[in-house]
Amino acid sequence: MIIVRETTKIGGMSRYDPSAFPPFAVTVDLVVLTVRDHELCALLVKRGEAPFQGYWALPGGFVRPDEGLAEAASRELAEETGLRAQSAPGQVLAGQNPFGAHLEQLATYGHPQRDPRMRVVSVAYLVLAPDLPSPRAGGDASSARWAPVSELFGEDRNDGELLAFDHGQILADGVERARSKIEYSSLATAFCPPEFTVGELRRVYEAVWGVVLDPRNFHRKVTGTPGFLLPSGGTTTRQGGRPAQLFTAGGATVLNPPMLRPEA
């Protein structure tokens, strides 16, 4: 164990001695969410080694000595899913990249005993991605899956399936962040492909919140908010019924007034 030699505090000035510091490891963990088949799903990978061998966990890994935190999250995301993420909110580039995804810092978890082996501080990132073909984790499909969050937290949850470390808490925080953030921002478009219809966007809200929304009022609300949606010109009938206009995400990132989440 490395010996900690914190400098004596004199007048609150001496903040730390750079030549001596406590032995910390820093990792990033990813809460990757998508909407599949009308359900909010999270990406999980299976652990192959102790501790928590065989448990499902969030994807993640070490931060390398010369990379930033968001950079590390982005790299891990690409390694495990092939996704490329946009970390700056409100950037228009997301639509240009067919595998674009939203990435933002969620929170940092550093309980002293969260990893039984050593002191690990983990910076969690939240990723919102459009529906992807299938997860890949180093080419081994059996070690990664999309888990519906209702199975993990809902009434019909399987309590036998606990996540490794404190990843259950991290995932819950990520889901809650996503649920509240689509209320007052245009983030829900991050779950959609580059071009999408109003109905598809509505089904995203319904899946994330677990509610049903009035299609007519929803349509008026989102098309009436300036900068939220940009008509792309095309139409599609991929959902059946009358052809629907196609839109791309507009530049507006903040919705005012917000989308109202029904209390159900």
Added chain:
Amino acid sequence: MIIVRETTKIGGMSRYDPSAFPPFAVTVDLVVLTVRDHELCALLVKRGEAPFQGYWALPGGFVRPDEGLAEAASRELAEETGLRAQSAPGQVLAGQNPFGAHLEQLATYGHPQRDPRMRVVSVAYLVLAPDLPSPRAGGDASSARWAPVSELFGEDRNDGELLAFDHGQILADGVERARSKIEYSSLATAFCPPEFTVGELRRVYEAVWGVVLDPRNFHRKVTGTPGFLLPSGGTTTRQGGRPAQLFTAGGATVLNPPMLRPEA
């Protein structure tokens, strides 16, 4: 420099080798905000050593090997101000402690070059405190001060006064978090003493947002929101004029519908 020996990745399973990890230092930095004299102010301390010697900086310090992150933030806060913080949002205890303050995690900053000496990852915490007598930093009053945020970011800012490291960014993020969060939560009460009047609470909103609010509509709004304010029974004339009812913060932590921030 410690040599990094990251394990080879096999099927995305091997996350890290606990016996070898990159050399990271983990610190906490505090954005301590209060309202003094109708102005939103932040607590700054003067650095006594290189780098950035003589610059103003956010209070903070090392995370000790056996303490949690919030625990470290709370300890640093107590050491530098004498404040005791409540980290769990919505706790009723704040009113019982005359030096109670709200504490929540803000974000984590880990740019590889943010500290010129070594790799430092800093977990920033946001503290909202009622007006305090005067800052103390290890007993040396000249090394700590309350700085109005308008002087640091407003039109009348003094550009010569840059903060150390990336603390300007951290402070800006904290101020923005506070400004947006009092909109849809009852957090503004954290800036008030245990007992306060509706007018005092309104002046908090006005100082944090830099706007003027209609006293009549504000009064109706906050007293009409169930669980926001609890009448304590007493009255006061400390603001002059007709005696005002005294309130304590109610249990409600989320305001729905939110307080509307004027665009001015």
Added chain:
DNA sequence: GCAAAAGTGTTGCTGTTACACCCATGG
């Protein structure tokens, strides 16, 4: 009395809800 701050009443406006209704396509 006068200034100052606390409260209440009222009116018009904005935005939401709920639902009737029409439109355009595939089968």
Added chain:
DNA sequence: CCATGGGTGTAACAGCAACACTTTTGC
């Protein structure tokens, strides 16, 4: 023709902004 989803019109209603007005203290 009918089912399906897309889109518009409209009336009832809730909440907010603006402002006139009353109340209760200190000086």
